[in-house]
Amino acid sequence: MSERVAIIGGGLTGLQCARRFAEAGRDVTLLEGRSALGGLADAWTVGVPGQEALTWDRHYHVTLLSDAHTRAFCAWAGSGGSAFRWVKTRTGFFDGSMVHDLTSGLDFLKLPALPLHAKARLAATILYASRVTDGDRLENLPVRDWLVKLGGVTLFEKLWRPLLQAKLGDAWQESSAAFIWATIQRLYAARRSGIKEEMFGHPAGGYAEVMAGAARALEALGVELRTGVAVERISARRDVRLAGGETLGPFDRVVLTTTPKVSAALLPDLLEEERRKLRSIAFQGIVCGAAVLDGPLDPKRRNYLTYLAGEESLPFTAVVEMSAFVDAQAEAGFGGRGLVYLPRYAPADDAFFGMDDAAVRDAFAAGLAEVYPSFTPQRLLAFRVSRVREVFPLPTLGHGERVPAVETSLPGVQLVGAAQVRHATLNANDTLRWADEACGRLLA
Numbered sequence: 363m364s365e366r367v368a369i370i371g372g373g374l375t376g377l378q379c380a381r382r383f384a385e386a387g388r389d390v391t392l393l394e395g396r397s398a399l400g401g402l403a404d405a406w407t408v409g410v411p412g413q414e415a416l417t418w419d420r421h422y423h424v425t426l427l428s429d430a431h432t433r434a435f436c437a438w439a440g441s442g443g444s445a446f447r448w449v450k451t452r453t454g455f456f457d458g459s460m461v462h463d464l465t466s467g468l469d470f471l472k473l474p475a476l477p478l479h480a481k482a483r484l485a486a487t488i489l490y491a492s493r494v495t496d497g498d499r500l501e502n503l504p505v506r507d508w509l510v511k512l513g514g515v516t517l518f519e520k521l522w523r524p525l526l527q528a529k530l531g532d533a534w535q536e537s538s539a540a541f542i543w544a545t546i547q548r549l550y551a552a553r554r555s556g557i558k559e560e561m562f563g564h565p566a567g568g569y570a571e572v573m574a575g576a577a578r579a580l581e582a583l584g585v586e587l588r589t590g591v592a593v594e595r596i597s598a599r600r601d602v603r604l605a606g607g608e609t610l611g612p613f614d615r616v617v618l619t620t621t622p623k624v625s626a627a628l629l630p631d632l633l634e635e636e637r638r639k640l641r642s643i644a645f646q647g648i649v650c651g652a653a654v655l656d657g658p659l660d661p662k663r664r665n666y667l668t669y670l671a672g673e674e675s676l677p678f679t680a681v682v683e684m685s686a687f688v689d690a691q692a693e694a695g696f697g698g699r700g701l702v703y704l705p706r707y708a709p710a711d712d713a714f715f716g717m718d719d720a721a722v723r724d725a726f727a728a729g730l731a732e733v734y735p736s737f738t739p740q741r742l743l744a745f746r747v748s749r750v751r752e753v754f755p756l757p758t759l760g761h762g763e764r765v766p767a768v769e770t771s772l773p774g775v776q777l778v779g780a781a782q783v784r785h786a787t788l789n790a791n792d793t794l795r796w797a798d799e800a801c802g803r804l805l806a
């Protein structure tokens with residue numbers, strides 16, 4: 363009889379693990395707590411009063427041309443090749459009074475926020491960081507020390523600190539240089555892999571299509587997919603109890619792809635020291651607004667991403683216009699309407715997690731009007747909020763020493779997830795690469 367494997371979590375990690383175990387002939391059951399597959403990369407529908415609803419990714423997603431693992435996964439799910447749309451994107455920079463173009467090298471040279479000497483030092487910093495090959499040694503170096511040494515205080519205060527604050531909040535102060543290094547490495551991945559020019563792309567139909575294709579492919583491999591079933595407890599003998607009381611198993615192997623805190627809660631039979639270690643890994647969360655507009659946010663600029671320089675008064679940390687990236691005329695469901703994401707990366711105790719959707723909408727709409735005066739609240743057709751308290755592990759100093767092991771003290775119970783990815787920058791490619799590597803080891 364083939365080995366019975368339960369995979370907990372139907373995000374990209376869980377889907378890839380289910381695929382690899384099923385391809386290796388195992389009898390796989392995948393259990394996902396939410397009503398649909400995809401996890402952070404799932405799709406959702408924003409209802410628009412009096413109009414067709416808009417279905418797209420719950421969180422904004424782009425794929426780089428160099429994201430070989432993401433592209434391979436999408437192709438396996440039937441969304442590869444010509445079903446992938448490649449786009450040259452534009453970027454903006456809000457300096458507190460207006461949005462400047464930041465797409466080309468010339469835009470960068472013209473940017474008034476930075477003096478010329480700081481621009482030269484930024485170019486030198488990025489070039490240097492792109493050539494550093496060993497990120498491990500940066501894990502114990504405070505990010506500020508490294509960046510100030512490479513680029514000086516002015517550059518740090520005017521550019522790096524606001525960018526770090528936007529993604530990591532106050533935790534940037536305990537963060538390591540490895541985070542910025544990994545971000546720069548990702549941007550340079552194209553050159554390393556021989557691609558002349560990096561491009562951004564998305565699967566046609568977004569992740570809704572990818573997830574539907576992945577479900578079909580997994581079912582064809584014989585995987586039993588169960589959504590809307592939250593796992594409540596996993597025993598030392600690998601019985602899996604679901605919320606509602608049903609118990610499955612015992613399985614021969616259980617692979618958890620949940621965050622370390624959730625895994626610790628699901629596994630009460632772990633050693634206390636193991637549970638303490640899992641619970642100690644700090645994560646950043648997100649409150650992400652998705653706004654459907656009556657058309658493009660700013661028809662003149664069409665920026666996909668607008669960075670916000672140190673605007674702590676704004677309630678979100680960037681402006682991401684998906685409809686400047688997706689062809690809003692051609693892509694089914696957009697119908698020429700605008701789709702703008704307003705992410706607020708924040709710790710789990712941030713006040714925005716406790717606010718209702720209308721309060722988040724009002725705060726975010728006021729902020730958006732400040733950045734893009736062409737936006738008025740009357741242009742907002744619909745708004746929906748995603749709240750996730752644990753999105754990515756904070757790259758705090760010495761994170762490498764806290765990375766959880768794949769094997770636990772419970773035989774046949776294993777952990778595979780984002781917290782184990784060294785130097786990750788929250789992207790699907792790293793997630794899938796690690797899932798492949800971990801499954802390869804487990805199946806060897």
Ligand SMILES: Cc1cc2nc3c(=O)[nH]c(=O)nc-3n(C[C@H](O)[C@H](O)[C@H](O)COP(=O)(O)OP(=O)(O)OC[C@H]3O[C@@H](n4cnc5c(N)ncnc54)[C@H](O)[C@@H]3O)c2cc1C
Nearest residue numbers: 371373374375394395401402403421423424592593789790
């Ligand atoms: C705002 C945002 C923007 C992003 N942008 C990009 C981008 O542009 N490009 C890119 O490549 N990547 C991007 N990412 C990252 C990408 O989405 C993630 O790297 C990837 O989806 C993580 O997958 P995962 O399976 O490891 O985790 P998750 O997706 O979190 O999967 C874990 C799953 O476990 C389930 N679960 C939890 N508890 C239980 C339980 N008790 N029982 C059963 N199931 C449970 C959850 O519901 C979830 O589905 C972005 C992410 C976010 C949040």
